[in-house]
């Protein structure tokens with residue numbers, strides 16, 4: 001208990017009680033009392049927090065997301081009201097759709113001024129509610145201890161997500177006697193549904209009867225810390241497993257039962273085999289349209305078992321024959337206990353010719369081209385080889401993301417930060433900053449396109465100031481490449497505003513004092529990557545990429561996933 | 573097949589829940605036919621009675637997505653045979669018309685409506701019942717051109733089941749809190 005302190009100091013103590021050490025933030029008028037309290041808590045003997053001053057509030061939220069993804073802890077962002085608060089909304093929405101635990105604390109005008117259109121007043125709770133897991137306005141200093149603890153509990157428990165605290169200025173300055181609270185129960189909120197034995201039994205029966213079982217592994221496995229439980233489950237019944245983009249590091253890519261990435265630009269065999277399996281076991285994934293393609297034809301032949309912690313995901317997109325609603329950390333071992341040892345080697349072998357077809361038609365040409373300009377695939381592959389699978393992959397959005405997620409390797413868990421559900425350009429650079437703080441012992445490689453690089457380019461300032469060791473790989477194709485690919489494929493090659501004039505990135509890097517190199521010739525690529533990796537601190541490696549390369553394979557939007565293409569037929 | 577469903581939603585008494593609940597309908601493009609919000613018999617718990625036309629698949633989804641909101645305690649859906657339901661309505665009728673036309677009084681009596689007040693300018697009439705009962709009275713009177721104002725409430729209902737689902741939920745949660 002600490003008596004007669006300001007609400008702002010109470011916030012410091014409440015954050016400390018939640019174990020927070022890293023804060024990404026940006027000050028302003030209505031959050032000044034909090035920043036004044038931060039002054040004492042970020043220096044000297046009393047130092048509790050490392051506060052990272054970002055250059056834009058969107059950056060603070062993505063940094064908090066990157067931090068959370070790699071560390072498994074809650075990311076924290078502190079911003080001012082009005083524009084500071086609205087600038088966080090993209091990050092909040094991104095964290096919501098990708099189940100990333102962050103807490104955003106925004107200043108707000110004093111309670112007496114609420115609703116008067118006061119300077120920098122916005123209805124943040126109203127704006128954030130539909131895109132956050134929980135939003136709450138703190139109106140009195142007495143509410144701080146309870147609200148902060150509740151916020152962290154809600155953000156991290158169950159299916160994680162973003163929580164927004166709208167912190168009125170009067171509550172920041174009022175005096176209060178502070179006693180830390182530990183919320184671990186909210187009666188209206190059941191984060192961990194009770195495992196239902198009958199549904200586990202039913203799921204086990206289906207799996208035991210399966211000839212051609214296929215598991216779809218999502219981020220839920222990583223969020224539930226159930227990577228070991230997943231392997232035990234798959235290995236016992238010899239079940240091949242595809243991973244969603246967000247689930248890529250939930251099962252080591254080196255695991256013999258890993259059959260690749262699901263989805264629109266995932267691997268060929270697993271997409272076709274989803275249409276052939278007899279039992280589909282979805283684990284902590286949500287059947288996004290990027291995974292299923294047309295729902296009308298999706299896996300109609302299969303019995304579907306859906307394991308998820310979020311009841312509202314069941315039957316949302318794909319109807320489940322058996323639903324097991326629980327934390328997969330609990331449901332997977334329960335299921336493993338009931339399934340029979342099995343051998344599905346013949347079924348697994350049947351993936352091989354398709355894999356081989358993809359390898360010859362798509363992968364080899366992408367990662368080992370012999371002529372022409374550099375390709376994204378070969379750059380990613382070379383970085384993956386050089387880092388020996390030890391690095392964290394961060395991507396922006398676009399072709400760079402699709403190539404990076406396809407050709408990177410994930411032997412270690414919690415190794416990927418990417419904006420999956422929202423597809424937020426600009427996510428990469430700030431998320432990578434966050435990742436360097438969340439996983440300080442690991443190399444963080446951030447692949448970006450020339451478009452996305454410029455969408456949060458201001459965070460180069462944060463990288464400079466923090467000397468955050470982000471290895472930035474700018475894959476410059478002078479295009480908004482992903483959109484350009486769609487224009488070529490579906491819009492009669494009418495390249496409407498996708499060609500982009502680029503600045504001199506060397507000068508930009510120089511301005512921020514960041515080491516820079518450019519590769520235009522593939523001969524120089526390995527050495528350039530090596531130099532980047534051995535250089536201490538941040539680094540920008542620009543790669544001059546073939547302008548009109550396409551990401552393959554591809555299932556055209558709205559098409560059935562068995563219509564996945566290995567080549568683009570209407571060639572340009 | 574689309575049907576009329578009644579959702580009963582219970583939430584903590586916190587500002588802003590109504591928005592969150594209605595947003596679920598908006599996102600799923602389901603029109604809310606009627607909505608009634610009031611305190612429930614449990615102190616501190618608010619009760620929302622919402623009706624909408626949709627498929628059972630959809631109403632299940634709505635229920636799950638409403639329950640996902642942190643401050644919502646419980647959402648359940650019912651068809652009309654599973655609940656006792658009432659709506660109420662008020663009509664304002666010009667008094668001279670009532671005097672001149674005996675048909676007005678006959679219709680009011682015939683529909684089992686109640687005259688709440690009469691004065692020289694108007695009569696206030698109250699009718700409680702199902703949507704059909706209420707609309708039938710309104711249409712009969714309106715065809716005589718005597719209705720000046722008409723107001724209809726949302727539906728309220730209680731369930732026919734023998735168990736009180738909210739109480740069960742709260743009791744369970746209370747046990748979990750201490751266990």
Ligand SMILES: Cc1ncc(C[n+]2csc(CCOP(=O)(O)OP(=O)(O)O)c2C)c(N)n1
Pocket residue numbers: 396397398399400401423424425426448449450451452453475477479480481482483
């Ligand atoms: C904030 C935002 N705006 C627009 C888009 C639409 N979009 C998706 S990919 C893409 C092109 C990205 O270009 P670039 O960053 O150069 O990456 P490339 O595809 O060329 O690798 C665009 C504009 C988006 N995803 N996010």
Ligand SMILES: [Mg+2]
Pocket residue numbers: 449450451475476477478479480481
């Ligand atoms: Mg580009």
